Amino acid sequence: DAGVIQSPRHEVTEMGQEVTLRCKPISGHNSLFWYRQTMMRGLELLIYFNNNVPIDDSGMPEDRFSAKMPNASFSTLKIQPSEPRDSAVYFCASTADRGSTDTQYFGPGTRLTVL
Amino acid sequence: AQSVTQLDSQVPVFEEAPVELRCNYSSSVSVYLFWYVQYPNQGLQLLLKYLSGSTLVKGINGFEAEFNKSQTSFHLRKPSVHISDTAEYFCAVSESGYSTLTFGKGTMLLVSP
Numbered sequence: 001d002a003g004v005i006q007s008p009r010h011e012v013t014e015m016g017q018e019v020t021l022r023c024k025p026i027s028g029h030n031s032l033f034w035y036r037q038t039m040m041r042g043l044e045l046l047i048y049f050n051n052n053v054p055i056d057d058s059g060m061p062e063d064r065f066s067a068k069m070p071n072a073s074f075s076t077l078k079i080q081p082s083e084p085r086d087s088a089v090y091f092c093a094s095t096a097d098r099g100s101t102d103t104q105y106f107g108p109g110t111r112l113t114v115l
Numbered sequence: 116a117q118s119v120t121q122l123d124s125q126v127p128v129f130e131e132a133p134v135e136l137r138c139n140y141s142s143s144v145s146v147y148l149f150w151y152v153q154y155p156n157q158g159l160q161l162l163l164k165y166l167s168g169s170t171l172v173k174g175i176n177g178f179e180a181e182f183n184k185s186q187t188s189f190h191l192r193k194p195s196v197h198i199s200d201t202a203e204y205f206c207a208v209s210e211s212g213y214s215t216l217t218f219g220k221g222t223m224l225l226v227s228p
Contacts, residue, residue, distance in 0.1 A: 106158030
């Protein structure tokens, strides 16, 4: 299995630009999570999908952030407009089920730098 | 609400020495506990998890952790570390009935020769 795939691995953009991060979960997994990792705040859950439906988006920082999961094999996280404080590593993770005992499998992350 | 505290942000040790990384949690209900490891420029991967049963849990790469309900702790241990164990280690908790994890801030384990 290829594991969770994220693209791009690195993104450098200028303030005000739109940024789209992409994630392909492990085939057969039906829960998907987006996290943001920074030195100051650690690892924060942004949004969680189950069977392509957003279940908990309470971690999405503000309206500039949006996430979609149009099908079981693809999700996007969009930031519009981007700001320097959005610079972070963004991880996507998936699990086989929605149980609280399930192992989350993480992608390699996208390192976003907003100038 | 659940929370996780990792008391040490950085732990330096020499190769072949034992190590313990500390984790305390707070929750009002039954919990499941996890340790994840993040190697440089990679995503997190599961080391071990406690769901129920024996309080001593063995994981990959020779790591183990012990669940102590009275002290609300889940400390990670390894009797002899290698240079390759240099990484950041995250403790995480989930509550029964909820699918999301709450992570601690992480502990950077630095192993030197």
